[in-house]
Amino acid sequence: MISSQTVLESKKITVEFSGFKAISNLDFKVTNNKVHFLIGPNGAGKTTLLDVICGKTQVSQGKVVYMEDQNLVKLKDFKIVHIGISRKFQTPSIFQNLTVYDNLIIALKQDKGLWATITAKITKNQQKDIEEMLHLTGLIDEKDQQAGALSHGQKQWLEIAMVLLQDPGLVLLDEPIAGMSKDERMKTGEMIREIAKDRTVLIVEHDMDFVKEYADIVTVMHGGQLLCQGSMEEIQNDPRVREVYLGRKED
Amino acid sequence: MSGTILTLFNGLSLGSILLLIALGLAVTFGLMKVINMAHGELIMIGAYVTYVIQSLFLKYVPESFFDLYFLLSIPIAFLIAAGFGILLEVSLIRFLYKRPLDSLLATYGVGLMLQQLARSIFGAPNVGVQSPGFLNGGLTIGNLVLPYSRIFILSLSILCLVAIFLYFYRTANGRRVRAVMQNRQMAECLGVQTRRVDLGTFAIGSGFAGIAGCALTLLGPIGPTIGTYYIIDAFMVVVVGGVGALIGAVVGAFGIGFFNTIFEFFTSATIGKVLVFMLIIAFLQWRPSGLVSSRSRALDE
Amino acid sequence: MGKIMNQSIFNKKNLLLLGFIVLLIAPLFLTDFRLNLLGKYLAFAILVIGLDLLWGYTGVLSLGHGIFFGIGAYAMGMYLKLEAAGTTKLPDFMAWSGVQELPFIWVPFQNPILAIILGIFIPVMIALLLGLLTFRNRINGVYFTILSQALVVVVVTLFVGQQGLTGGTNGLTSFNTIFGFLLASTTTQTVIYLITAAVLAMVYFASKVLINGRLGQVLIGIRDGENRLRFLGYDPAIFKTFIYALSAGIAGLAGMLFVLQVGIISPTMMGIIPSIEMVLWVALGGRGTLIGPVLGAILVNWAKTTFSESYPDIWLYFLGLMFVIVVVFLPDGLMGLFKKFQKRWSGLHDKQPNSTRVEKNYS
């Protein structure tokens, strides 16, 4: 397989919160151009793992390597963005007082230093990118609305759009379809598929139908550790997974 | 040698004053995250209560009992300041629990009004309070004199600390407060009436400001603006100590007290003050969230 | 946007222009004394624009802007004092403070251009230093606010204590001429007034341009979700420090214009009370709008002048009450009120986003 190049690899990472180990000694790999789901019971450490990757949470030990040469553990959160990792948070965290369009403008991949920001002018290409993204997410009619006034689903999409405009190599999504209606879920799923064409997507999700439908590869976490990893089918047939997560079928 | 002991004592004494004025704040700011700029004015209220009680004693109570006024003032100052605290919480603070900076500004406005109120009632000039007889003079050790009033304040602040400690760690109310501060929602789900807890906690924090005001009449002026002399120091103590931990306030108070005394002894009061501030900034570089701070998941965001 | 607006002569731009014209012709119908007062208000209005950039847009509350304002004012005051003393002599207060020769930090202020530059540069440097130290370490929100307030105490104490250098509590006063023109003369005062009005307009429009650009969006982002912004690849500390320094520089500029019109600068003007009052002007006018705080500064100061003339007692109650009411019940200030009226008047025809109220995060 030509395409299974390692995008991200965590090496023996441990995360502690005042004595409690949210992640212990985790080895984990993400390969490129896949939709990679991360599932597991509450408290298994999924969100914490995303936190570590994007620099929100410090590891107690171990390292996380991106594209085989960047150790993320040493980078500040905003610099991790610069090398191509973008994250969508669990609750939609968009900027409520800015318009949809402005939200997208500040998300654009560009020099985000002080001076560059002061002098920034939007280019034709960027405008085109934004328009495209507005179409992709169906927010084109709302582009001049204050983001705070969007519906829940629209906010989620806006955030996804913001993540994508950064043109990341690796996209981290934390429960992107939580609170969405069935139609919205479908739409989101299609969007994710579209996204994954030329980048890697790592998603934390609970909705099993959704996982089944869109996953290329699934990782199951449990108790801060990796339980197993594989295609949806492999996962479904793994007894350990049934034990901790999916519920036992009677013998 | 005696110089060293005296400096130590002075540091301890200044620390105890700082502790006393910061204790209430450690509760309202430290535990409840409310920035009450009117805390200084609650101190002022405590001081005026002492003055009023003293005046009443002079008028109505035989002279031989005069000294008792001070002992009586302490609980009354506590109650009246707590009463003002309740008023403040009900009318204002409860709207501002999630807006700490706004609570700062609004309570500053309240402080202004309370100052003017004091001026309208008691007049602009300072009023005098006669110290009770048993606090006159001092403990003489060799050629050292340790003023009784200082020793009294030191003991009072320790007493208050112990009282606060016992309240929070040994009573049902204190337990409720801690439960609410740790997990408001869960406490509510277990039947704790969080509104009442908030109100009570704020009242207690305010009440301790009243006690501080009462004690300060032994050392300083009693006038409408005295609160402004202490408020910044009090906040500094809590910030240095670390918000949310009583023990932090203790360390913060005595730390600032000692450094201030030592700096002042070797330089001047002005330079001493400046040096202490520099030290605080430097210190916060090292520990941005104060001396005693707990890193946990909940505090991260 | 522009083409829609141009259809009416009463659009926002024209009205602002009208306002500015009124300010320009004010010398024609105001007495010297009232013009002087208005000039002072305008100096405050300049200051609050900076403060609003910091608080209203970026969400960082500084209760220490009095010192930046004061330092700017002192810089100008030092130059005026030296000019008043002539080239050979020391300023009068140094003489009775036992200072024998001009302290070296006063030397640059003999040059007016240098004095003006320093009046902006020194506040900027102080803000940069403090901003870097605090924001880098993520000392945010309330902690920064309290620190900024403690800074006031220290700076004021220093200014009062270093009498030989600063004139102590008296501050600097008894100026004589500026660039050789008599400060007290009506013409000079009118010119200074006009300069103040022009500077206000410049600062206003410059800030408007900044805010309407990418920077404005990023600042609002910091205010409403600093952490989110980090994960878009921005470093909030740098932006905050920049705005802090910028607003400090604006405050210094305002201070210079203040001293020219009021003729005195003393530590009381830098203290805790003025520093907090400045914040009230912003809050009253409406945080996060530029015109609001400008109006707020003018209005509150005008009210202060008028009320306190006859009712000093009531004034303080009034001021205190204003803090409470504005902060608790009118978090968007006068501009928020106006917007409500605006909505009512223009009704449904207006296609403004008007659905759910969006909380702004000032804390």
Add this chain to the structure above:
Amino acid sequence: MKVKPFYLFLLMVAFTTIIAACSGGNGASTPEEGSSGSTEGTSGSDDEDVIEVGILHSLSGTMAISETSVHDAELLAINEINANGGVLGKQIKPVIEDGASDWPTFAEKAKKLLQQDKVAAIFGGWTSASRKAMLPVVEESNGLLWYPVQYEGMESSPNIFYTGAAPNQQIVPAVDWLLENRGTKFYLLGSDYVFPRTANAAIKAQLEDAGADLVGEEYTPLGHTDYNTVIAKIKSEKPDVIFNTLNGDSNVAFFKQLKDAGITSEDITVLSVSVAEEEVRGIGADVIAGHLTSWNYYQTTETPENSEFVEAYKAAYGEDRVTADPIEAGYFGVYLWAAAVEKAGTTDVDAVKEAAKELEFQAPGGLVKVDGENQHVYKTVRIGEVQGDGQIKELWNSGEPVKPDPFLKGFDWASGLAESLGQ
């Protein structure tokens, strides 16, 4: 898009307010202003029947503590004069302003009084800072300021009359008296601002000249309330005398803590120059009893004018009020001005200044006389001891009014201090 009436409204409000502010203020120069004045309902041409004077003290802020009483005394004097027929047959009408303990405000309000209200004179100020703030304003507009408080000297403006003590009428004689009666080891303690530093500079020169010892000098920030360390330093130096130039609230803290440290007036005498009867009440008479003060007037000063004054003051403001030196200086300042106006026959500033030269008046504190040269007044110096009842007992007085000497020109040891001013 539609017209936005909102913006129109907004700007209209803004500018009408500004214009109203300004024109409203203009209107205020006409008589409807004087809500606090004491004019009787004289109809019609007010300008003919009243003379407006400004009263400018801090009625709010930290300095209100001290200044309110002076303000009261000045109003008392105006009422008395009015009751006796006024000046030049006209009633005096006070225009009251609040300096708000803020020096730029003093400058602004002085400007308003002189330029807008065109008052004949201003009575006001307490701190040197407020006077320094008003000074350029009164000089510019050629106004008249009557300043009632003792101060550090080194100033003589042609537009200010200083009715408080100059250094040679309070500080210099106090030092002399202490050297003679209490000892030669001096400790200088003051608040960290202009008056104490300037006064102490003079005292140091004087002590050096007298061959006395200066064992320590300490300044504390304004509003300082913890004197533990300072007292420790004082104790280790064992002075005979502390010369105290602390300001306001700090005095309360200092004396309370001094007493607590077991230091009585017998161990070390403290002589204060900013503590008068009013301040004694705030400190507590029992705390400060036995310590000394230096002033030109005490409530206990025995003159017929004083008993009348004290009686009138208490009748007007309450039995529990006390009089003090600055109160008296504010009071007789109004009388001096009225007398000068009568003599000049006009309120014209230059004429009044001319008329005031060498003018004499029997003030509650004894005879005062305006010095024609520096516009300070001749006053009697009195050293007093605080009593247990809060009153001050006179221990010594200069016998006759002392000529004011703000620049201490009459003292050889002060030559270095004054000459640099080139006055």
Add this chain to the structure above:
Amino acid sequence: MLELENLQVGYGESMVVRNIQLKVKESQVVCIMGRNGVGKTTLIKAIMGILLPKSGNILFKNDNITKKSPSHRARKGIGYVPQGREIFPKLTVYENLLIGLEASGGTKKNLIQEDIYEYFPILKEFKNRNGGDLSGGQQQQLAIARALVSNPSFLLLDEPTEGIQPNIVADIQRVIRDIKEKNKTSMILVEQNLDYAKSVADYIYVVDHGSIVYESSVDELKDEDVYRYLSV
């Protein structure tokens, strides 16, 4: 005992719980099943009063408590064992239990009955340790005990066995059965494990995408129907 009428709950614009009708009878244990993220916890939170419903009613003991505060509900006799346990980390085990007494109005120490310690002996042993220092399983026991001390007439248990070692799961199972039999306490139990659910519950609802898609008494339950909605 408890009745939900057309309950709708959501965050912002989106509905997480749609139109739920549900009934719990006196001393009945009802189990709510469904996969992660289908709205079970949201439903429990709405019953407890942490989330206010968009529409619909909650009736408890024939009172409409839809708009009442959580503490009011707790005092009326609803006990709550939340997902993730939510014990007070810096209160001791004993203090955690004392806070549990708030709902019954008493704070006297002797009100903690011995049988609580009999159910969970470990709590007696660790009485003075901070709650935060316990292991996950111990914390879960504490959370249950904390809800039980006030003798609630109704108990909400949100995935009490999630992520807990098997022996403690068995303990908890035993306790739930015991309470059901001895105290006649009604319960809503959120559970993912069908066997477990069947062993304690009388009635089972299956929730998917915010709505009830299947309900049955345990006796008449067909496992396949449940698995259709449960499994992956």
